[in-house]
Amino acid sequence: MKKIPFVYGRVADSKDFTDREQECRHLMQNFSGLVNTIIISPRRWGKTSLVGKATELLAKEDNSIIVCHVDIFNCRSLEQFYATYAAAVLKATHTSWGEFVAGVKKYLGRWAPKVTMSDGAQAYELSFGVDFKDKDYSFDEILDLPQKLSKDKKKRVVMCIDEFQNISDFEDSLGFQQKLRAHWQQHNKVCYCLYGSKRHMLMHIFTGYSMPFYKFGDILFLQKIARQDWIKFIVERFRSAGKQISPELSGAIADLVQCHSYYVQQLSQQVWLRTEKVCTRQVVNDAMTALVAQLSLLFSNIVDSLTPRQVNFLLAIANGESAFSSRVVLQKYNLGASANIKNLRQSTLDKDLIDILPNKQLVLQDPIFEYWLRNEYANRK
Numbered sequence: 001m002k003k004i005p006f007v008y009g010r011v012a013d014s015k016d017f018t019d020r021e022q023e024c025r026h027l028m029q030n031f032s033g034l035v036n037t038i039i040i041s042p043r044r045w046g047k048t049s050l051v052g053k054a055t056e057l058l059a060k061e062d063n064s065i066i067v068c069h070v071d072i073f074n075c076r077s078l079e080q081f082y083a084t085y086a087a088a089v090l091k092a093t094h095t096s097w098g099e100f101v102a103g104v105k106k107y108l109g110r111w112a113p114k115v116t117m118s119d120g121a122q123a124y125e126l127s128f129g130v131d132f133k134d135k136d137y138s139f140d141e142i143l144d145l146p147q148k149l150s151k152d153k154k155k156r157v158v159m160c161i162d163e164f165q166n167i168s169d170f171e172d173s174l175g176f177q178q179k180l181r182a183h184w185q186q187h188n189k190v191c192y193c194l195y196g197s198k199r200h201m202l203m204h205i206f207t208g209y210s211m212p213f214y215k216f217g218d219i220l221f222l223q224k225i226a227r228q229d230w231i232k233f234i235v236e237r238f239r240s241a242g243k244q245i246s247p248e249l250s251g252a253i254a255d256l257v258q259c260h261s262y263y264v265q266q267l268s269q270q271v272w273l274r275t276e277k278v279c280t281r282q283v284v285n286d287a288m289t290a291l292v293a294q295l296s297l298l299f300s301n302i303v304d305s306l307t308p309r310q311v312n313f314l315l316a317i318a319n320g321e322s323a324f325s326s327r328v329v330l331q332k333y334n335l336g337a338s339a340n341i342k343n344l345r346q347s348t349l350d351k352d353l354i355d356i357l358p359n360k361q362l363v364l365q366d367p368i369f370e371y372w373l374r375n376e377y378a379n380r381k
């Protein structure tokens with residue numbers, strides 16, 4: 001049986017990764033020149049995959065660079081952050097188990113950390129004792145570890161920190177951000193690439209005038225992968241797995257999900273699974289219906305968590321309305337007084353449900369949620 005040629009819900013690499021050549025070059029140039037970089041996009045457009053690809057290419061091209069990936073998704077406290085951070089830096093710079101243990105001993109030895117092997121020796125874990133928290137001075141050394149290692153190894157270091165918005169949940173987050181920035185701007189052999197999945201929080205951290213990370217580096221606002229590139233990708237992936245789809249139907253897939261990376265892959269997979277040999281329009285339609293049905297419980301839960309006015313506001317956006325303060329729109333969608341619009345806009349923005357395009361138009365972040373609101377929810381009401 002042929003392998004399914006589409007992936008979603010995990011990082012897209014090698015043949016599953018398409019296009020983004022310009023962005024890859026941009027990142028590689030920044031990293032090579034040690035320019036701090038921030039990547040911002042709505043959810044699931046491909047930030048993590050892009051950083052993975054760019055750093056993989058860079059590491060192949062230039063062996064004087066060490067890349068370190070840190071995912072702080074599971075870090076809920078400062079202690080967890082420091083432990084995860086220290087472990088990631090040491091893993092990136094000390095590849096074998098023996099080297100790792102020696103590195104931990106050399107750089108963190110006096111705090112008596114515990115190292116363990118997990119996943120059948122595939123992964124190494126690093127943990128600190130309960131009194132780690134009280135040793136405030138150790139934290140500074142952990143933050144300076146990439147710079148120290150870059151000097152010792154005589155290599156430049158690229159620190160890629162994913163899910164960076166989590167630092168907002170730490171105790172005294174602002175103080176912590178100030179501390180991070182104060183350390184990082186002293187590091188002349190290291191650059192930081194910061195990104196994550198909560199767009200509005202990252203915007204606040206990096207574009208808020210009074211925030212410590214204001215003007216920290218080059219901000220890359222990631223765009224969608226173009227329709228034309230998706231068409232080439234879908235046609236080729238079908239062909240590679242022994243089935244056929246026309247450019248026209250591949251374009252229809254991209255259009256149905258508005259070129260959203262995750263959903264293009266998910267819908268393509270559904271279409272591929274339903275296609276016997278040659279894809280038809282009916283198959284694409286059936287796959288879309290099935291996908292919407294599959295997600296509808298999730299969407300119902302989102303709607304249940306909102307106020308009726310917030311839902312109506314989203315419905316208006318899904319229907320392409322733009323004159324929100326006009327009496328017609330306010331009445332049609334029961335939005336109350338026009339003074340409410342500002343709050344509705346802010347609250348749905350904070351929940352990462354909507355997005356503001358450069359031309360100020362409001363759109364829903366999730367194209368299938370938009371489709372569902374317009375076609376299913378509105379009819380059900």
Ligand SMILES: Nc1ncnc2c1ncn2[C@@H]1O[C@H](COP(=O)(O)OP(=O)(O)OP(=O)(O)O)[C@@H](O)[C@H]1O
Nearest residue numbers: 008009010018043044045046047048049197261262
């Ligand atoms: N360059 C690409 N080529 C093909 N598919 C891609 C590409 N980038 C992303 N995808 C698809 O989108 C999905 C989400 O990608 P990824 O996890 O990199 O996005 P993200 O922006 O980091 O998401 P989040 O906002 O949740 O952190 C992948 O699982 C894959 O299906």
Ligand SMILES: [Mg+2]
Nearest residue numbers: 047048196197
């Ligand atoms: Mg990601």
